[in-house]
Amino acid sequence: MYQHLKNVDENRLYHHIIEMMGPNDPVYNQDKLDAAADYIVSQFDEYGLQVYEHVFEIDGKRFRNIEGVIDTGEGPELLLTSHYDTVPQAPGADDNLSSVSAMLESARILAEADDPLNLRFIGFTLEEGHPDEFQVTNANAQNLGLMDEYFNFKNLNTMLLSKEFWKHYRQGRSLGREYKDSIDLFFEENRDKMNKNELSYFNGMKEFFGVITTDSWVGNHFLIGSGKWVEEKSKNLEIVGVINLEMIGYFSQKPHSQRLPDGFSSDILQRYLVDDPYVGNYLMGVADVNSGSLLELFASCCKLDGVNLPFIWLQVPFGYDVINKNMFDLLRADHTPFWKENIPAILLSDSANFRTPYYHTPADTIDKLDFNYIAKVCKASIATALKSPTLTQ
Numbered sequence: 001m002y003q004h005l006k007n008v009d010e011n012r013l014y015h016h017i018i019e020m021m022g023p024n025d026p027v028y029n030q031d032k033l034d035a036a037a038d039y040i041v042s043q044f045d046e047y048g049l050q051v052y053e054h055v056f057e058i059d060g061k062r063f064r065n066i067e068g069v070i071d072t073g074e075g076p077e078l079l080l081t082s083h084y085d086t087v088p089q090a091p092g093a094d095d096n097l098s099s100v101s102a103m104l105e106s107a108r109i110l111a112e113a114d115d116p117l118n119l120r121f122i123g124f125t126l127e128e129g130h131p132d133e134f135q136v137t138n139a140n141a142q143n144l145g146l147m148d149e150y151f152n153f154k155n156l157n158t159m160l161l162s163k164e165f166w167k168h169y170r171q172g173r174s175l176g177r178e179y180k181d182s183i184d185l186f187f188e189e190n191r192d193k194m195n196k197n198e199l200s201y202f203n204g205m206k207e208f209f210g211v212i213t214t215d216s217w218v219g220n221h222f223l224i225g226s227g228k229w230v231e232e233k234s235k236n237l238e239i240v241g242v243i244n245l246e247m248i249g250y251f252s253q254k255p256h257s258q259r260l261p262d263g264f265s266s267d268i269l270q271r272y273l274v275d276d277p278y279v280g281n282y283l284m285g286v287a288d289v290n291s292g293s294l295l296e297l298f299a300s301c302c303k304l305d306g307v308n309l310p311f312i313w314l315q316v317p318f319g320y321d322v323i324n325k326n327m328f329d330l331l332r333a334d335h336t337p338f339w340k341e342n343i344p345a346i347l348l349s350d351s352a353n354f355r356t357p358y359y360h361t362p363a364d365t366i367d368k369l370d371f372n373y374i375a376k377v378c379k380a381s382i383a384t385a386l387k388s389p390t391l392t393q
Contacts (some may be wrong), residue, residue, distance in 0.1 A: 016101035022086040044068030077241035081128030126224035160330030226334035241294040242345035246333040249369035273310040282310035301383035309376040
């Protein structure tokens, strides 16, 4: 195993991100989104994996989840997943091309392993949301003259109203309100502050977001690619677990550089090589009630010689339904459709907006990333894959 871990190449990790750099979104940059998918196909093919494209359509547009498979022909599979789309304004170096690069490098090395393995690598699309979401939030604002080509609101009042909209939307979610009720409350408090174009814009937001419910959001409005894949393909496979990589490249040694999501407290977190959980110099891992064995296996691999990855982890003692009602921040990535179907899956992340100030901005660029840490995450993922048969014993 040590030789496999030693073969992880930081230059390859860097090159993958350069090749796929976005924005890769389904409204303004469909060509870049398709090019990123083509690149993943080319790499899986070069490494000798069986390559499949899971294709689905939205409003006549074709989207692709890309799969690369190492398969002995029998036994359950371990999945290693990441998403390759970005939001419109962001190059996406951390979110989420850091993870795609580690997935590809893991595939390259594991394809050369002598061990009999059943592994499926998947690059998901449309994790960031439904194409209509970007149409409503950005294109409509631009058409109404409220937003410039760089996605900045032209007027301070519009920007403040937008902040209020999202504050109501997110706070309502954490309080257990349906999205429609939160939006109605926003309009009650802010309708008189809107001009004609602003009213038209926020009515469009209400029309799209107001129909989303706490039961319908997964796979229909957000986490589209993974939701479609789980719905259409997972039932035909025996899946021992899913390692989902979601932003693994931004680390900081500065005091107070880390916040903890709601539901987390430092005393319930397990740690390895972490002295202060409020310094963002570690990877974070989360499992639901069904996924503890996989999370503990990954944690043990962080401790191997040649890895030594600082890691904080938590197994939440609940399933999807309870987490969906009370701990929504734990569901904002492609592990969620698997949790919904009681398939073991773990989320591995640098914790996104709880750490990085560049989340979903044009500043999410490759120079912000720590490739030593990305390589460590890659090594821990490879080691977990090599040891994954123990999960079925």
